[in-house]
Amino acid sequence: MRALHYKFMVCAQTSFRSIRDTLPQLAYEPGMQRGFLLSKESNQNRLKGRYIYTKISKLVRIDAESLEPVEEAAETLAECRFELDQQKGLVMVEQRRGELNALYEAVDSIPDVSCEFEELNLNLAELMSEVQSAYKKNTIKSLRIHDYLARENMLANASFKILEPQDGEKIAEKFADQLDAFTLTLKLPDGACALTVTRKGSVRASDDAPDELLLFVKDLLPRFHEAEVETTQVVDPVAAKRKRR
Structure with missing residues (x-):
């Protein structure tokens, strides 16, 4: 099963240009904690590739001497296949929706970049x-x-x-x-x-x-995205007073 997870990408052209210029400088190499591998399909308005990053999880083992459970941190490399489409105003990751958070943290850490990933609300x-x-x-x-x-x-x-x-x-x-x-x-x-x-x-x-x-x-x-509008309940003070009586 193929799974593609989208959000709105709110990103000015200047910020997208900074992302486009910076990601090649953050190319992943063996031994690194994180980095990007851009696809040849990337162009001026669309960046596609893989974001490799370190994911820290907790493992529980039984201590040989105390026989008590002990938590240990374990580092594993994770892969996020992504697409940033400036023209469509969309960001996409494959397989796991949670990868959107990891990608956002990486993009948001780039200096001079102001970019937001916002939830879609489709009709x-x-x-x-x-x-x-x-x-x-x-x-x-x-x-x-x-x-x-x-x-x-x-x-x-x-x-x-x-x-x-x-x-x-x-x-x-x-x-x-x-x-x-x-x-x-x-x-x-x-x-x-x-x-x-x-x-x-x-x-x-x-x-x-x-x-x-x-x-x-x-x-x-x-x-087919519909902006969610907050509604405020309007109370008629006269009617409310009558109701209390």
Whole structure:
């Protein structure tokens, strides 16, 4: 399963230029704690490659003399495959979403760079409809819905397997504001392909999913992002006073 995890990258052109100029100077070499290996696919507006860094974890062993558990720090090299796309305003890491934090710390430590990685908030119902329009032969396999009213006074976050394909779109439309993820099965010339997209911008697909499909979904992310607006409850003081009486 291929897994691509996206966030918005808020980065001025001057800061991106500093990142682009600095990363080659931080090239990884054996024995280093961390470093970057840039791909030949990188260009002026897009940086792609691998970030190698040291991850510290704790191991617990039994001391031979005291027979008590003892914690020891263990260092291991970790790999983060990434992409910084200035033109799309997106940052992506592969496999583990937590790698976004490690990459951000590395980028943020570069002098004269002001860059933020912000969560996506996708309108999944409309994004799913766009994918279905582009890939006509598709089936909605499952929908994940938050704050689903399971029973009276009981809310649940749940994944629903769609048994009747014709009902999938109706359910997605009904729970559009509560949709956290969808999974489609797409029938492509080379065979069936599973595609999952989450509200926060994680994209998972079959190992043999064509690159053009993943690029198509990537291009949709900025278009279907909705800024979260904080709402403030307005209280009518006169009505509140009457209620207290």
